[in-house]
Amino acid sequence: MAPPRPATILHADLDAFYASVEQLLDPSLRARPIAVGGGVVLAASYEARAFGVGAGMPGWRARQLCPSLLFVGGHFSDYQRLADEVMAVLDAFTPLVERISIDEAFLDVAGSIHLFGSPTHIAEAIRRRVRAEIGLPVSIGVARTKHLAKVASQVAKPDGLVVVAPQSESEFLAHLPVELMWGVGPVTRARLADAGIHTIGDLAAAPTALLDRLLGKAVGAKLSALATNIDARRIETTRRASSMGAQAALGRRAATAGLVRSTLGYLADRVAGRLRAAGWAGRTLTVRVRFTGLRSVTRSATLPVPISATLTLTELATELAGAALAAHPREHEITLLAVSVGNLVPEPALQLELPLDPGDDRYRPRTARDAARWVVDRSVDAVRARFGHDAVRYATVMFSDVQRVPEAFRELAEHAALKPQS
DNA sequence: TCTGGGGTCCTAGGACCC
């Protein structure tokens, strides 16, 4: 038997990130229960979590649980700046850093040991530096695999370090609740609980057939592998996005043609602009309409050629939304519209293909228009790059009233997401 | 009195092709 791979994977995760930043920027908020957000809690400080307040919770529910809860507005550009500074600290220890969200990353420090000492020493050094230089608490898990490191960092919170030695992995996992695993949310947790499976140890011991039946073949196999500690995933420093989208919550609004059209115009403009900026176009467009009670439907269409022109996306999105609404004639109010483009391909392919349009009459006019519009869009992009986004606007978007969410938050979410890259 | 915006991956059924 070959000796086991040593524990060289780190998972670093900033604690209650948005809330910690607010407490860092405003000392009067320290040691107090605070939440970032308003209608929905984006992040809660540990003092607030003690009352049961958590991310994703409606604001009224959070106030109910914790009457002294203080809501603070978000300083979104500071979140981006400080998180980037933390990532720069990680980069100083190894080039093998995989950032998986704004505030967490995996590292493989196998090649850094001769420079900086053992993985445990490196983790301690990172925590010291982030605390001293940036002022934020970060928890770190150290283990042999990504899954173990991620679970370990959750166990380490708040402001801690947990190292899982290769010989004690099963022991470490056995008594932890299944919901600490990546991929186990409320629905899966409940399904497993119904079958008497509560801990990761229970999951590891469960028969494959049972898990297949409870969760489906793929999910069952994946969780079973992780629970029995089979995880061969490596650090990926270059991941690329496979779709790009935008959405807007509307409150409760009558689904009028005008509202739908102007909102989709706004969303299509955002998505198309980001696609062109990144040099991509996509073949599949998906529109989601959410009704009251969180019921939602989607409609999608796949074209023979990729598109990225604002007006083409707007028109197609409007058609799809019309189909979705027509299928639900009893729903009169909508609460959210979303537009997403998938099947992404690099833009140059689009430009080469256009003159050689396939003889599909259904799409030919649309595609030909898309080419002309793409050229116009590029000049709009150029004007915006120089004079600001509001220098040019599309007529349908001018009347849009979806700017309820601060632009800075949209930008933060956008930057936190993966980027397509060639 | 049921909420934000950005994503990934999986499933199941049907169409279509060889």
Place this chain on the structure above:
DNA sequence: TCTGGGGTCCTAGGACCC
């Protein structure tokens, strides 16, 4: 002449993540 299996793509829905 109605029968086989496998693969790929598309669509709609759902669970999950930060």
